[in-house]
Amino acid sequence: MAKRLPLIILLWLGADIYFNQAVQTLVHSSLLLWCYWLIDLLLVTGIVTVIFVPRGSRMQQTAITWLMGLMLLAFVPRLFSVPILLIEDITRLFRGWPPRAVWVSELTLGMAAVLFLIVLFGITRGRHFYRVRRETIYFPDLPEAFDGFTISQITDVHSGSFTDAEGVQKGLDLVNAQQSDVILFTGDLVNNHASEMDRWIPAFAGLKARMGKFSVLGNHDYGDYMQWESAEAKHANLARLKNVHSEIGFRLLLDEAVTIQKDKESITLLGVENWGKGGFHKYGDLKKATADVPDDAFKVLMSHDPSHWEGVTLDHDQHIHLTLSGHTHGMQFGIELFGLKWSPIKYVYKQWAGLYRNGGRFLYVNRGFGFLGLKGRIGMWPEVAVITLKRSIA
The missing domain is CATH 3.60.21.10 (Metallo-dependent phosphatases)
Structure with a gap:
């Protein structure tokens, strides 16, 4: 896990930065935008902390369980919604880079919401x-x-x-x-x-x-x-x-x-x-x-x-x-x-x-x-x- 951690964090942050463009198109509250990044910061801190918890301890197992669920809730909806923004950017490239379309950002967040619910079902009901x-x-x-x-x-x-x-x-x-x-x-x-x-x-x-x-x-x-x-x-x-x-x-x-x-x-x-x-x-x-x-x-x-x-x-x-x-x-x-x-x-x-x-x-x-x-x-x-x-x- 330690060897792959930098790659995981880079992929996570890269998807977040890109997905954040859709969020900024629709959300204009600075407080909400700060909360968006604060959640990521807390999760990354938690992942790094787990590495230093005694190996095999109940504390480590509990921490890993919670962090994995929260990471997937935060990461999967964003990552799999990013292609919508990427397709828009390909068209924007040939249109002189106009501002992002509001409806595309709405579609992106809508897709993320659906995926969030799927992940939520998986971590609450999927185990059985x-x-x-x-x-x-x-x-x-x-x-x-x-x-x-x-x-x-x-x-x-x-x-x-x-x-x-x-x-x-x-x-x-x-x-x-x-x-x-x-x-x-x-x-x-x-x-x-x-x-x-x-x-x-x-x-x-x-x-x-x-x-x-x-x-x-x-x-x-x-x-x-x-x-x-x-x-x-x-x-x-x-x-x-x-x-x-x-x-x-x-x-x-x-x-x-x-x-x-x-x-x-x-x-x-x-x-x-x-x-x-x-x-x-x-x-x-x-x-x-x-x-x-x-x-x-x-x-x-x-x-x-x-x-x-x-x-x-x-x-x-x-x-x-x-x-x-x-x-x-x-x-x-x-x-x-x-x-x-x-x-x-x-x-x-x-x-x-x-x-x-x-x-x-x-x-x-x-x-x-x-x-x-x-x-x-x-x-x-x-x-x-x-x-x-x-x-x-x-």
């Missing part, structure tokens, strides 16, 4: 605006008994961010309503502490699947993002979190494989510990997980970070048919309308949301069930993925 996303994937070598086999995938719960029990239960009820054969959870049950799940154990234990519930760890589950009083305390926290998986009825897979049987046929479910590029720990060991798995087995892999797919899975000596990941959250901010899918996270992760294919190997990246940092979601709504495996003719 769960959506079911369905994908049907065809495989020529899928065992016949598993034709139509259904998987409900959830990921990135981040239970330490939850406060609304009714909202969380709405999402869990939606998972159960899918009545899938298995429920797979692909990591980040907590933000840092295993104790964050204590309140939510009964609710998550209520998840039901005919053929079992399975899980893996995500990068946040290891407690790597906070300072512990000792290495023993950190180890005890992880040990407790592993027990929590058992208490909510999930079998935690730590670089291992399980066989799911149906009508004398089977598929193999693999689960690896977190492995990620870009400074994330590479705990996962796919070779260990597949050591005793037959080459011709149909394989579904749970791996929290989608960068593992191109970094390891595609080049693995065994064919991994389907990989399920999370981690990106779709950045909890973006646009998915009329076939358009965009989020700033696409500039960080090549595979960041939805279904991807490389030959006969598939990756599905879930947008996440919970939230972190920003206490909400804007456009990238929390997700329950339902994936149906179908047998196709080779």
Whole structure:
């Protein structure tokens, strides 16, 4: 964050200076104009202050949550309204730079107002605006008994961010309503502490699947993002979190494989510990997980970070048919309308949301069930993925 902070502030101030031209066209009160810039000054001061708050502390988490919401409310409406002014400036260039048209400034502020309301919905209601996303994937070598086999995938719960029990239960009820054969959870049950799940154990234990519930760890589950009083305390926290998986009825897979049987046929479910590029720990060991798995087995892999797919899975000596990941959250901010899918996270992760294919190997990246940092979601709504495996003719 510190490395990108100057660029973020420059982009923010640049958009503000440009947007301010529309404000000045319509607002002639010096007091209101001073208030406009005072809000920005306070937010920038808050961002810089957060850097010096103890890392991983509750104070830092609370400050980041509030600042992210306020930043988006202040920044997004202005940034996405600026193109209206830019189009006007192109025409003004050929008209000898006349004064800005009042109606264009009114349109700009009107657009900003609409976007403000959308962002406001996202940070107040979007955190539990769960959506079911369905994908049907065809495989020529899928065992016949598993034709139509259904998987409900959830990921990135981040239970330490939850406060609304009714909202969380709405999402869990939606998972159960899918009545899938298995429920797979692909990591980040907590933000840092295993104790964050204590309140939510009964609710998550209520998840039901005919053929079992399975899980893996995500990068946040290891407690790597906070300072512990000792290495023993950190180890005890992880040990407790592993027990929590058992208490909510999930079998935690730590670089291992399980066989799911149906009508004398089977598929193999693999689960690896977190492995990620870009400074994330590479705990996962796919070779260990597949050591005793037959080459011709149909394989579904749970791996929290989608960068593992191109970094390891595609080049693995065994064919991994389907990989399920999370981690990106779709950045909890973006646009998915009329076939358009965009989020700033696409500039960080090549595979960041939805279904991807490389030959006969598939990756599905879930947008996440919970939230972190920003206490909400804007456009990238929390997700329950339902994936149906179908047998196709080779």
